[in-house]
Amino acid sequence: AQSVTQLGSHVSVSEGALVLLRCNYSSSVPPYLFWYVQYPNQGLQLLLKYTSAATLVKGINGFEAEFKKSETSFHLTKPSAHMSDAAEYFCAVMLRTGRRALTFGSGTRLQVQP
Amino acid sequence: DTAVSQTPKYLVTQMGNDKSIKCEQNLGHDTMYWYKQDSKKFLKIMFSYNNKELIINETVPNRFSPKSPDKAHLNLHINSLELGDSAVYFCASSAGTEIRTDTQYFGPGTRLTVL
Numbered sequence: 001a002q003s004v005t006q007l008g009s010h011v012s013v014s015e016g017a018l019v020l021l022r023c024n025y026s027s028s029v030p031p032y033l034f035w036y037v038q039y040p041n042q043g044l045q046l047l048l049k050y051t052s053a054a055t056l057v058k059g060i061n062g063f064e065a066e067f068k069k070s071e072t073s074f075h076l077t078k079p080s081a082h083m084s085d086a087a088e089y090f091c092a093v094m095l096r097t098g099r100r101a102l103t104f105g106s107g108t109r110l111q112v113q114p
Numbered sequence: 115d116t117a118v119s120q121t122p123k124y125l126v127t128q129m130g131n132d133k134s135i136k137c138e139q140n141l142g143h144d145t146m147y148w149y150k151q152d153s154k155k156f157l158k159i160m161f162s163y164n165n166k167e168l169i170i171n172e173t174v175p176n177r178f179s180p181k182s183p184d185k186a187h188l189n190l191h192i193n194s195l196e197l198g199d200s201a202v203y204f205c206a207s208s209a210g211t212e213i214r215t216d217t218q219y220f221g222p223g224t225r226l227t228v229l
Contacts, residue, residue, distance in 0.1 A: 096214070099169075100169075101170055106154065
């Protein structure tokens with residue numbers, strides 16, 4: 001069975017600083033990988049996804065993530081944080097065959113300080 | 115235009131009651147899902163339907179019964195509500211095409227509070 005671990009339930013950065021949210025996965029075969037963002041009292045919005053094309057994936061709002069098979073990681077980064085980036089971020093995996101069920105990590109709350 | 119909509123947004127009810135949450139998508143998708151987000155923000159799949167056919171049925175109590183009258187709607191009915199059912203329930207949909215390119219779009223969620 002696949003699983004996702006997000007290191008750090010809370011991350012705080014200053015506006016303009018680098019954002020790094022960590023995600024490690026466990027799966028018998030490399031899965032598809034996703035990052036979703038949840039703003040307060042809203043649903044989840046897809047930021048980006050990895051489906052075995054380029055290992056560096058660019059998403060919306062200036063975010064990107066790099067798939068590293070050797071480290072079983074898919075960390076999310078943004079060079080310069082903006083106040084509007086404050087939200088809950090979820091990493092998720094899906095097996096390449098069979099069930100189309102996303103398995104989510106426990107989430108990381110990003111705070112951006114002025 | 116709301117792609118995936120859910121009603122109601124908030125639902126407060128007493129233990130033992132029966133309630134329904136409705137979900138509609140106007141994306142023309144074939145596959146719909148229900149996820150549950152607990153108080154610790156942990157999200158887990160509950161059900162998935164493809165063209166009105168049940169595809170995924172996780173280890174969910176049989177008090178929960180999804181119903182798909184057509185492929186644009188997937189409702190969730192919950193019987194004999196318990197305190198532990200309090201959560202945010204998210205509906206999602208996807209085109210159901212090749213899995214590599216399939217993307218799930220989420221609704222705004224329904225916050226269920228059982229008193």
